[in-house]
Amino acid sequence: MRFVFAALAAALAALPARAVEIQEVTSPGGIHAWLVEEHSIPFTALEVRFEGGTSLDAPGKRGATLLMMALLEEGSGPLDSQGFAAARESLAASFEFDAYDDAATVSARMLTENRDEAAALLKQALTDPHFDADAIDRVKGQVASIIGSNDKDPGEIATRAFDGLAFGAHPYGSSRFGTLDSLAALTREDLVAAKAAVLARDRLYVAAVGDITAEELGKMLDDLFGGLPETGAPMPPRAEMGLSGGVTIVDYASPQSVVMFGQAGIRRDDPDFYAAYVLNHILGGGGFAARLMDEVREKRGLTYGISTWLAPMDLAETWQGSFSSANEKVAEAVRVVRDVWTKVAAEGVAEAELDAAKTYLTGSYPLRFDGNGPIANILVGMQSEGLPVSYVNDRNSFIEAVTLDDVKRVAKRLMDADALRFVVVGQPAGLMATD
Incomplete structure (x- = not known):
């Protein structure tokens, strides 16, 4: 087998x-x-x-x-x-x-x-x-x-x-x-x-x-x-987003803290989704080439790694990220994340960043189709998201169509540093919890 x-x-x-x-x-x-x-x-x-x-x-x-x-x-x-x-x-x-x-x-x-x-x-x-x-x-x-x-x-x-x-x-x-x-x-x-x-x-x-x-x-x-029931239980209602900006600290005895952060996100069927998807890759989804990785790790050495992702679920949407940092460095790392969020929201991204993101996202997509199981998983995911069968052929064109103006507009629309909620599990120095 x-x-x-x-x-x-x-x-x-x-x-x-x-x-x-x-x-x-x-x-x-x-x-x-x-x-x-x-x-x-x-x-x-x-x-x-x-x-x-x-x-x-x-x-x-x-x-x-x-x-x-x-x-x-x-x-x-x-x-x-x-x-x-x-x-x-x-x-x-x-x-x-x-x-x-x-x-x-x-x-x-x-x-x-x-x-x-x-x-x-x-x-x-x-x-x-x-x-x-x-x-x-x-x-x-x-x-x-x-x-x-x-x-x-x-x-x-x-x-x-x-x-x-x-x-x-x-x-x-x-x-x-x-x-x-x-x-x-x-x-x-x-x-x-x-x-x-x-x-x-x-x-x-x-x-x-x-x-x-x-x-x-x-x-x-x-x-x-054929033998299964025709109908099941009613679907639950959409989740009401309860996130607000601030810091939550969960005390945990460890020399470093784990940080989750995020804000409201974007629906999968939103016309701006592909621009947001490319923007997220530039911000925190692109590994060492990502803006947050450069600012938080490469320039300041505050973490080994930081990443972000869009999470468009069936009943709610968030934009999340995470990193770990030594307790004495967490406060600075949180500040840098907020600063990057604020700057990208105001200025957008550079054309070189956009070109690199689009090259990676379009080039890596075919690599997902590497076996019966992965392909079947992609297809069932497409169905559940309401995508047509043509999506596998059209997807890269949606990425290619994203412009610098699209990314700037969507960054301004979605990104709000004041709305970011940071959940810190550890004993961070110099960082205060807020409501």
Whole structure:
């Protein structure tokens, strides 16, 4: 199986994005999917997303969706957890189940010769999981270990504090794992309810890449998903942005502090998104070439690294960044970030910075298409974001079309140093917390 994956990656690594020919498939039962046929190797990758994810956790049941997804391979149909694992291994198939803020995800890899049997096993996991008491207790223990580790990780503490400030009581404002208390209180009935809420056809996105035809995929779609409920739980409302400018300090005994910072962001479907995307690359997304890296690390030695990213989620948008710094240097680093934010908002960026960003962003894009799995993941992401099949061919033209005036206008529109919230986990010297 490893040889198949490696050979396929090598075969596709050199393909430019424009070589990906996407078919839109509708099954006889009306289930939609995107397909890229690649018959040179007898292997298919399937990526599935159920919109809503952990934000569909019922009130007081935080962590239920993630725990439910983790238990799908812990016994189903006539098989217990060990029997399911043995059946999957005998088919040389791979299944991964997970849950995030906006989606519950399934990744499946299967050989053509075993495809029908692998799909039947996957269907069994999706439609007839046991949720046995011993499996629930075992997986709860694994999740509890993650929660305990996260409670001691300054980066995780910073992220959780930032999310709480940004999104409050909305599901985005708390960890998808839940807390030790919420996890311990979850029952089998809660998991059954979470499955019904999340695993439904009205929020389903599917992409397949590999040795499968449109007709074969259509049959597989109905076999896999036809037995799922037609509708799930209503989607939660948009999150109200609670961020305001200032500094939050979380005391943590360490010689250095971890800093998360951010402000309101921009929607993925906003006409200015591509200009903002290029601007972010120049500001903090471009590694050593980024403006913040130059000012905070190269010129002043205040950190080993600093980065920023746009986070346009389904129900809220933020523009975030992070860095770590020695406690005695944090205050200066925060000041420099604010100064850079203010300067770029007022002046925009240099033409050389824009040209370099566009060259990198357009040149690196085809490198993402380096195997069945990555391509399937890109395609299912495009669907969930409402992008057309032509996007893989058009995307670079959107980047190329961004002008210096666009970047300057968007910087002035979006960037507000006074609105930046810094969450500092550590014991920073000379930095005061503010409301």
